[in-house]
Amino acid sequence: MNLDSFHSISKLKRKENKKFFRNLLKINSKKLDQTIHSLHYDEFKCTDCLKCANCCTTTGPLFTDKDISRISRFLKIKPSLFTDKFLRVDEDHDYVLKKLPCSFLLEDNRCSIYEVRPKACREFPHTDRIKQKQLLSLTQKNTEVCPAVFNIIENLKKELK
Secondary structure, three states: HHHHHHHHHHHHOOOHHHHHHHHHHOOOHHHHHHHHHHHHEEEEEHHOOOOOHHHHHHOEEEEEEEHHHHHHHOOOOHHHHHHHHHHOOOOOOEEEEEOOOOOEEOOOOOEHHHHHHHHHHHHHOOOOOOOOOOOOHHHHHHHOOHHHHHHHHHHHHHHOO
């Protein structure tokens, strides 16, 4: 699926997904984790994130103080310079990127700071983390960001029917 059709389809499914995610709250947490994790691993056997990079072009991660320190050290600049050059404070008082697409995204969709990327990037799309119930609102949002998450949730719908 190309990104244009993904964006259209994911928006069309927004209402259906909202209802589906509400119903997921009724499912046993361990069963939900096991099912989503299994679907995650199946999906990422055939998904190449470098062909997409929609997450890096349309959304930005939160940067923790540890992220800022680690990345600054890697770039050999002071944390304050890194913050001034690349980040801003959002309405929740979190550090986020000043602009999108991500400044560290290369033309071939690789990340120029991959080895030291923010924790949020390392964990994205979060469908392999435990306690999926706590992440349902984030996963619901990610169905419109990440084609792999969209596929995982579509397969979850089939699995739970």
